[in-house]
Amino acid sequence: MPLENTKQSAAEALRQTRTFGKVRCHNPSCMGRIQPEPGARLVKCPTCGMEYRLYWVSPTLPRIRGPVWDVNREIAEKTFAEKQAVTKPTAGKMKGK
């Protein structure tokens, strides 16, 4: 019977690696850790420059609420036009661009 009750499972061991007070950038290829000022409402990712609205689930648990829409749309349209001009990319081929 595999009942070593004191032994930690992989999932339990991973608990120690968590961080508090930070969010991960929602730009999927960035995913940089951002540490906002406690209670801040806006934050800018120091790695990729995206700007987000923040919400605090608890005083130590911030969460990205959403992007700033006007800026978001502008960037999206510009990026799409640029990328279409170059090539028709696919998920895999995007790697290491």
Place this chain on the structure above:
Amino acid sequence: MPLDRKIAHINLTTGDIDVKSIPLNVRKQFIGGRGLDAYLLYNYARKGVDPLGPENPLIISAGLLTATCASATARTHVMAKSPLTGLLGSTNMGGFFAPELAWAGFHHLVITGKADKPVYLFIHNGNIEIRDASGLWGKTTTDTQWAVREELGDDEVKSLVIGPAGENLVRFANVMTGIKNSGGRTGMGCVMGAKNLKAVAARGTLDIKIAHPMDALEYNKRFIDQITSAKVNQTQGTLGTPFIWGATNCWGGLRTRNFQYNQLEYADDIEPERLDEIATETIGPHHMTGCFACQVHCRAQYKIPSGPYAGKYDEGPEYTSLGAFGAEPGCTSAETVLTGNHLVNQFGMDNLETGSMIAWAMELYEEGILTEKHTDGLDLRFGNDAVLLEMVERICYRKGWLGDTLADGGIPAAEKIGKNSFDYLIQVKGMNNLHSDERATPALALNIATASRGSDHLRSRPAIDLYHLPEGVLRKIYGTPIPYDGPLSSEHTSYEGKAWMVFWQENCYMAVDCLGICKYHTTFLGATLPNFEDWPKVIYYNTGLEFTPEELWTVAERCNMIERMYNIREGLSRNDLKKGDTLNHRYFDEPCKRGAPDVIGMCIDREQFEKMLDEFYDYKGLDKNGKPKAATLKRLGLDREPSRLL
């Protein structure tokens, strides 16, 4: 004291009821819940059976751990041949029904036949009674439940019911319990409707024995700490599943306007934080509720703040209602989402399928494939909130040509509408996709393409692929309990090792579904949640059954394989657009237009997708066409099915 639990075979045509014990060797092979249901379906559904005919077995179950001293074991599983897809019908729901069924003395019900008038079942402390439901027919899901309680004179009765949608044989009708706990996928409510079965009511005061009660109690505390300390569950417990929707929308991972776009812009009014405000204003600061014995409490309560249904109480909305009444039809009003959510809950209709069908029709209308003639004058444009809600009602009651057509589900509707309408239908195996966009995430795309019940995120989605966890962490998770040393990429746009992640998740989710545990309590949205290594303890303390993590993995593989065998028997083949493991052409041909810069321009590479699918088949022990190899069936002990052991 060995586990002695019961299964009842109930024939609604003859009224025969046959109660048996579930033998331990069957438990060892299929555990319970969804796994054992799949075994029963494979054994008792004749090949090619009419989903709406009396022979289609409707299987209702509680998990192995349901009602034991383990956390969040509330799940009810329902299976039958699907009237929506013609393949595996399978749906899973929380609430309080499954534990009540267990205390009433049963863990599995197999219901065949068809009653000649509306009936409901009353299951009470080992007895099963077929009762007249003529007075219940036509009632909404909640009215039905309260009426059953009134009739039985017992407020503690928990019922699994259908609403008007199930009665009207809408192909994606729900089975429901409580205010909004829904078994929504694959139209199991339609099967109930076809059997004239309005409800299954349960009430029990029988003991569920706990093998090692004090150990179970102590371990449960540790298990719960593990679950509630996860950040993802703390957020779930505050904002509910809308938080996933909000996060996904932020980077452009949502399917919007029937998959023309991948982000619902200017959605502030339906962002989770706004919904939380509405719940706080209409209910109060403590507006989260949950399923049986669960400490995550991810479900919000609310009252509709304005509009024709102002003041109505409901629960949710979940991710899918935000998709169905927000992202997909291109609406950004909280009133619309909360009203739409209320309507589908009352009607007993799958929100995901409903929203997707309407959004599909909206695109067809804007493309001129559907005209005002088809819509009986409705201006079915995207973003038309009033028409969206009107269509929900038309589908439920099959009103007008379009309401009736859409109620038949995607593929039959496309056949009826004709032209190239099928090309616009974002489905897999006849079921609409979740309102998420998988073009930037090959692992997630493989998941929906191969999910056993048709496009689905709760069958094998490696959601943590999006977290860019270090490779070492990924290896720790995906390398247990079965060693894996192939490639494994932290990059969500990569195709490397993703087939293994999907295969691992498929087994993980099968195991929780067999145990009856909710998926927020395993490796789904959080990397630190319990899985194969943790479950043997919780199983042993509660039931006395001994499994190693490796054995649990094999059981999960076996159960997944029997689902696969069922689908193959009903005609699944790899490249069939209607019954296969493949995706709508938009996944491959149309790049993402919105969201974070790195998502823009993404789509799935056909060649690499096929390669990933080959790998996935290989891990599962399937041949190139997706059929199980003889050696695989032998290894899993499935070479002599159907075996009809219970």
Place this chain on the structure above:
Amino acid sequence: METSGKVLTIDHEKCTGCRLCELVCAVKHDGVSNPMRSRIRVMKWEAEGLYIPMSCQQCEDAPCLKACPVKAISRNASFERVEIDYDLCIGCRTCVSVCPFGAMSFNPVEKKVFKCDLCDGDPQCVRFCEVKAVDYVDAADVSLKKKKAAAHRISVAGKEAASLHAAL
């Protein structure tokens, strides 16, 4: 240190209705899962989302204690609880009928009345209820949290009234 003893408090607004308390109570006392055996029961009005856990109040002037014809019920000062002596209990269920809260229950299998015993000072319902809808607090502080919450409401109302007044 002198303590005034602890009491079980219930704040039904916080209750999520999960019934984990019922489950762990039955497992702790009877070693089985069965809400019928639980000392705490959650009463529900699902149509409006109202959940109210009910348990023994350990009354100072306990009707059950007074009504028991064989004096099987007594007050245990060390645990601040009202308890049943099963050697004396004759199973007449008088206490069940006089308890104003329905907190005295009857187990039809073992033919015994039963009620909350505060788990001898470590109530499992409290231990497992993450949202603290059931709590075990010092008797002297029993209404302190309520006072504070009410005071906050008054101050918010006061501010609103002031701003309304200013707007006039």
